[in-house]
Amino acid sequence: DVKVTQSSRYLVKRTGEKVFLECVQDMDHENMFWYRQDPGLGLRLIYFSYDVKMKEKGDIPEGYSVSREKKERFSLILESASTNQTSMYLCASSLLVDRWVLVGTDTQYFGPGTRLTVL
Amino acid sequence: DQQVKQNSPSLSVQEGRISILNCDYTNSMFDYFLWYKKYPAEGPTFLISISSIKDKNEDGRFTVFLNKSAKHLSLHIVPSQPGDSAVYFCAANLGGGGTSYGKLTFGQGTILTVHP
Numbered sequence: 001d002v003k004v005t006q007s008s009r010y011l012v013k014r015t016g017e018k019v020f021l022e023c024v025q026d027m028d029h030e031n032m033f034w035y036r037q038d039p040g041l042g043l044r045l046i047y048f049s050y051d052v053k054m055k056e057k058g059d060i061p062e063g064y065s066v067s068r069e070k071k072e073r074f075s076l077i078l079e080s081a082s083t084n085q086t087s088m089y090l091c092a093s094s095l096l097v098d099r100w101v102l103v104g105t106d107t108q109y110f111g112p113g114t115r116l117t118v119l
Numbered sequence: 120d121q122q123v124k125q126n127s128p129s130l131s132v133q134e135g136r137i138s139i140l141n142c143d144y145t146n147s148m149f150d151y152f153l154w155y156k157k158y159p160a161e162g163p164t165f166l167i168s169i170s171s172i173k174d175k176n177e178d179g180r181f182t183v184f185l186n187k188s189a190k191h192l193s194l195h196i197v198p199s200q201p202g203d204s205a206v207y208f209c210a211a212n213l214g215g216g217g218t219s220y221g222k223l224t225f226g227q228g229t230i231l232t233v234h235p
Contacts, residue, residue, distance in 0.1 A: 040227055042125075042225045043163070048222060092162075095221070096221070106168075107165050110162030113162050
């Protein structure tokens with residue numbers, strides 16, 4: 001079974017603090033993703049990475065940065081937390097898909113989420 | 120611009136009946152679709168998927184239907200059980216050749232409540 005773990009289930013921080021959210025997967029997946037989930041807005045992609053040290057902006061990258069120093073670990077960083085970053089943060093991973101030979105699928109596997117509250 | 124839309128925020132169904140969750144998309148380049156289920160305080164879990172070369176995929180009580188001309192997919196759950204009560208997200212991935220980084224576009228989610 002694919003296992004994706006996140007460093008904290010619940011986190012409370014103050015405005016202006018630097019916040020680190022860690023994600024680790026144990027299935028040797030190339031792709032890793034950070035989403036936030038807000039009521040009525042679904043899952044919105046913040047950043048993703050398809051290889052060590054590689055990162056791509058998602059749909060809402062403002063106010064966030066990421067780090068991927070090892071294949072199994074993908075970190076989300078809030079440089080200066082603000083109240084509008086209060087949300088559920090979800091990490092996911094998936095295999096790299098070679099569509100020419102139809103190897104792999106686009107299925108993403110999610111961690112349990114971190115509920116972040118910024119006061 | 121919401122490329123994947125779930126227009127029903129919630130659905131309530133009696134146990135044993137059919138649940139039908141709907142999803143519409145606007146980008147004709149999407150070629151792989153997935154449904155995820157999410158319980159409160161947990162991450163989404165993969166439920167079922169369908170490739171654009173098919174119009175139906177079945178897995179036990181769950182069936183996904185794809186209507187490419189209407190850019191519409193639906194998830195049928197028969198029979199519905201109270202344990203199916205959760206938020207359901209549909210998601211889509213862009214096609215094209217070469218390497219896919221697996222980037223998915225998600226809908227807003229539909230809260231399904233199955234009453235005993």
